[in-house]
Amino acid sequence: REVAERYTRVFGSDERFQTPVELDYGTSAWHLYVLRLNRLPGLDRNSFVDELKERNIGFSVHYRPLHMMSYYRDKYGFTPDQFPVAKDAYERMVSLPLHPRLTEEDVSDVISTVLEVADEQMAAPSGGQLAR
DSSP: OHHHHHHHHHHTTOTTEEOOOOOTTOOOOOSOEEEEEOOOTTOOHHHHHHHHHHTTOOOBOOOOOGGGSHHHHHHHOOOGGGSHHHHHHHHHEEEEOOOTTOOHHHHHHHHHHHHHHHHHHHHOTTTTOOOO
């Protein structure tokens, strides 16, 4: 919970991101912290996670919509654009590290790296593709 609150304090006031919402009628178990990238020039989830990986920041991408999975695509002929809301959400989500063994330093590294990558992507003239 403390890590999730820390992430939300930092990312919740940043126009580039949408943070998870904890509703009044329940308490989250915080098994995932799903950060959504807003649709802004330069921000691209795929290159964003590539940069996180390059900088040794763990992440996951949750969850591929059913209509984009091979079984449903092959059996029913679904295409990604048939369910645009699900596709859009999927293309913007990144799950940040969230587990009991994270140290304060780990959390600080995640936060600073996410902010750095977002800064660099938005400043990159190639629309999120960072030069190596």
